[in-house]
Amino acid sequence: MTxxxxxxxxxxxxxxxxPVELAFDAAEYDRRLGVLREAMRAAGVDVAVxxxxxxMAWLHGYRTRWYRQHTSTSLPPAQCTVVHxxxxxxxxxxxGYHLDVVAANSVVPEIRPLPSSFEEEVTLAEYVAFLEHxxxxxxxxxxxxxxxxxxxxxxxxxxxxVEGMLESxxxxxxDTTIPFRSARSKKSAAEVxxxxxxxxxxxxxxxxxxxxxxxxxxxxxxxxLYTSGMVAAGGEPAAxxxxxxxxxxxxxxxRLSGRTPLGASYLFHPDAAAAYDGYHARATRPLVFGTAPxxxxxxxxxxxxSFEVFAEHAVPGTPWRHVQEKLREHYRxxxxxxxxxxxxxxxxxxxxxxVGEFSWSIDTKTDAVIxxxxxxxxETWSTVVIVDTFVFEETGPRxxxxxxxxxxxxx
Numbered sequence: 001m002t003x004x005x006x007x008x009x010x011x012x013x014x015x016x017x018x019p020v021e022l023a024f025d026a027a028e029y030d031r032r033l034g035v036l037r038e039a040m041r042a043a044g045v046d047v048a049v050x051x052x053x054x055x056m057a058w059l060h061g062y063r064t065r066w067y068r069q070h071t072s073t074s075l076p077p078a079q080c081t082v083v084h085x086x087x088x089x090x091x092x093x094x095x096g097y098h099l100d101v102v103a104a105n106s107v108v109p110e111i112r113p114l115p116s117s118f119e120e121e122v123t124l125a126e127y128v129a130f131l132e133h134x135x136x137x138x139x140x141x142x143x144x145x146x147x148x149x150x151x152x153x154x155x156x157x158x159x160x161x162v163e164g165m166l167e168s169x170x171x172x173x174x175d176t177t178i179p180f181r182s183a184r185s186k187k188s189a190a191e192v193x194x195x196x197x198x199x200x201x202x203x204x205x206x207x208x209x210x211x212x213x214x215x216x217x218x219x220x221x222x223x224x225l226y227t228s229g230m231v232a233a234g235g236e237p238a239a240x241x242x243x244x245x246x247x248x249x250x251x252x253x254x255r256l257s258g259r260t261p262l263g264a265s266y267l268f269h270p271d272a273a274a275a276y277d278g279y280h281a282r283a284t285r286p287l288v289f290g291t292a293p294x295x296x297x298x299x300x301x302x303x304x305x306s307f308e309v310f311a312e313h314a315v316p317g318t319p320w321r322h323v324q325e326k327l328r329e330h331y332r333x334x335x336x337x338x339x340x341x342x343x344x345x346x347x348x349x350x351x352x353x354x355v356g357e358f359s360w361s362i363d364t365k366t367d368a369v370i371x372x373x374x375x376x377x378x379e380t381w382s383t384v385v386i387v388d389t390f391v392f393e394e395t396g397p398r399x400x401x402x403x404x405x406x407x408x409x410x411x
Contacts, residue, residue, distance in 0.1 A: 021105040022061055023277035028190050029107045032059055032183075033083075033090070039183040040085040045146035045174055049131075049162070050081040052151035052177075053349035057278050058184045059083075062092070062106040063349050067153050077154035078114060078127040082134070089138060093131065095122065124158060128165050141169045146176030152352065181357040185344060186373030191279060192391050195345070195375055199281035199389055199400040201235025202274035206285055206403060208232075209244065209270050213410050215263025215289055219244045223257040226270050235274035239348040244270045248383045253284070263289060267296070269385055273354055278347045280354045282377045283401045284387035285408050292407040296384050302334040303380040304405035307388065310340075315396045316372040320360055323370070327362050338362045342378045345389060 036059060040048055056062045059081060068077045079094045091110035094102055102111055114130055116122040122130075135141065145166050147159070154162065163173050187195070208229020213222055222244035227237065245252045246265040253271040262268050266288055273282045286296065306327055313326045331338040341364075344356025358374070360366060372392050378399075379387045386405050390397040 022107065023105075023194065024061070024190055026107060028188065029060055031188070035183045036083065036180065037085050039179040040083070040146060040176070043146060043174060043176055043179045044144055045176060045179075046085055046143040047135075047140055048081075048083045048085070048146040048176060048180075049166075050083065050148065050180070051077070051079075051153050052148045052180070053153060054278075054347055054352065055148065055151075055180050055184075056081050056092075057349050058347050060092075060106045060108040062102055062108065063278055064098070064101055065350070067349075067351075069153055069155075069351055073157075074123070075121055076124040076127060076158050078116075078122050078124075080131070081108060084138075084140075091134075093127075093134070124161060127158075128161050131162065132165050132169065135166070135169060135171075140171070142171060144172045144174055146174050146180070148177045148180060149175040150177040178357070184346060185356070185358065186371065187346065187375050187391065191346070192375065194276045194279035195281050195389065195391070196400055198235055198274045198276040198279055199283070200402075201230045201233040201276065202272050202281050202283045203401055203403050204233030205230030205235065205242075205274060206270050206272055206283060206408075210287055210408050210410055213262055213268075213287065213289075215261060217262050218259045219246060219257035219262065219268075220259060222262055222268070222270070226272060230272075230274045235276060236278075237350070238273035238275050238280060239350040239352045239354045240273065242270070242272045242274075244268060250381045250385060253385060266290075266293070267384070271385070271387070275348070278349055280345050280348055281389040281400060282345065282354075282387050283389065283403060284379070284385050285403055285405075286384035286386070287408045287410050289410050292409055296407050299336065299382040300384050300386065300406050302331065302336055303382065303384070303386050305334075306330050306340060306380055307378065307386075307399065307405060310378055311397055311399070314370055314392070316370050316392055316394060318370050320364075320366050320368050320370060324360070324362050324364070331362075336382055339382060340378065340380045342376045345375050345377055 068075050081092045083090050091112050092108045093112050095116045096113040114122045205226040209226045212225050244257050246268045268287050271284045273280050309330045314323045328338045341361035343359035348354045372394050375391045377389045388399045388401045390399045
């Protein structure tokens, strides 16, 4: 039975039937729901309590800028999507004042709002009690429940209380992180289209940086220049801070852009990504002021050739270890240490990592086989770093960036 104080909010929430910012049509979201339910049944799960923002975005479109990932203890993460594997029951729990946000970009068929307001936030105890009430209301005591334990949301403190409550009503907990991530690893044509748009924006941002960078400009100013060009081309900021970093250190690309002038070194990199409706694409190119040193040009040429080696051998159905061996042979024949890696890309919601579930490197030991439909990046490095995004099609990888794989000179 619904809490009396929620009746008005439920009526209002469920009367909002025209989402206005959907990334995909209803048929695409229906397909995903079917894929998720199939994964649930394969994992022996009756009910899924979905808390990962990227899973919710993939399943029904919901994205926001505040998931209470690292807030105070008085503002616990208090949103989730609940799906039954066989019945039609499928709803989202969110704060009452977020109902319009959910309705604006989600196709979730039912919202069950928490009794909260901007003046009086829901407590952890109230959130867990509400979730328990909904489980008992549906008769799910003793169900096998799928939880995404590798999600950063909710925090361990909240997750422990939620799982304790579920166990107290006889439920069995199953970690469904891998099944749920695997369910969305193969991209539909509609998803690939979003990633292609993200790639165009990413490329445009790098070209804007190449055209406008000066030696006196700081890394942060270079980052702003990249971001402006990327957004002007239709992109969105990535889930991680896209960095512009001086120097030749690969690890330097993992730091934030700072106030160091770009001219402090002859070389700098935009380690870039862009998103479109949450779908990410990546590109990195080395940039130099003036004429590129011969060694960097030579190294970049070897790395560029490795993309051709990758394209020749990375065909669906081929074991990854075969591709890795061919890449090692290529680098060693050129007198360079083998250096290459990649990982899955797709929908990601900030604040989070754009790195997907599957990853590999030249030296990774894996029995995995290449599958069509996955979108990944390929990274190579020496004194310079080159990164591209590709989609595995039936005939092999199709790289998405239009940028030349060489050192880009800045006038």
